[in-house]
Amino acid sequence: MEFLLLVGCAVAPGIALMSFFYLRDRYDSEPLSLVGLLFFLGMLSTIPVMYLSDWLQQGMSSPYSRTFLAVALVEELAKYIMTIAIAMRHREFDEEIDGIVYAVAASLGFATLENIIKALVFGWETVALRAFFTVPGHALFGVAMGFYLGKAKFTASKKKRWLLFGCAFLFPWAFHGIYDALLVSGQQKIILTILPFMAFLWGLGLWKVRHAQARSPYKPLEERAQDV
Incomplete structure (x- = not known):
């Protein structure tokens, strides 16, 4: 029973965050089959990626x-x-916010299996830390990635498209690297800066979601009129 509870607590943050970002696609929701496929593939990638990283x-x-x-x-x-x-x-990738939904799905699939593995190895003491920081971190790295992929998908300029493809990788890489660097610093004052850094990532991520929502071609005309 304790084993199932531990695994359930490790899975719950990923499912909750996936639901949160999925529901942000207010005007034309993505098929659960495609979102689920990316989530599942993200999980499948976890072990080979961890081995390669090690x-x-x-x-x-x-x-x-x-x-x-x-x-x-x-x-x-x-x-x-x-x-x-x-x-x-x-x-089905037919508006900018779809990039966010799909990238978050891949990110949270990876984070969920990684979370299960870490919970089974380190026990309950790691579950809360990862639920409030690490798993949301992966989701927010995915928001940054998907935001620029969504823009790249619909830009007419080939030069700008390649720039956006670059941003779609560089920003989540930088955010992820900074997050991990703060944790491995070994200095309490530096580790505590993870709190404002996460607040920054949440603020930036939610702004990107709202920006992508506002640019949806499926947005009702009455809502567009209110924005003017």
């Missing part, structure tokens, strides 16, 4: 090199490739 870290002496070049880079690149390969050309 292997890369063996040749790095600096903890900051490991966080940016082995952990954040590998994890965000995996999510980036999955989202582009599965969702980018799908007919």
Whole structure:
């Protein structure tokens, strides 16, 4: 019974956050089959990505090199490739906010299985920390990724499209690297800056969601008139 409760608590943050961001797509919800596929593929990627990350870290002496070049880079690149390969050309990807929904799904799939593994290894003491920080962090990295992928999908300029594709990887990579670097610093004052950093990520992420919502072609005319 305790095992099931532990696993349930490890899964719950990912499901709750996925539901939250899925419901932000107010005007033309994405098919659950496609969202679920990305979530599932994100879960499948967790173990090979963790092994690759651990292997890369063996040749790095600096903890900051490991966080940016082995952990954040590998994890965000995996999510980036999955989202582009599965969702980018799908007919259901027909508005900017869809990029956010799909990237968050891939990110939270990864975070959920990682959370289960960490909970089983480290027990209850890791569940609360990861529920309030690590899993939301992955979701917010996904928001940054999906925001720029959504813009890239619908821009007419080829040059701007490639710039946006670059931003879709660079911003979540930077945010993830900074998050991990704060945690591995070993200094309490630096670790505590994770609180304002997470507040910043939430503020920025919710702004990006609202911005993408406002640009939806499915937004009712009466709501558009209120925005004028």
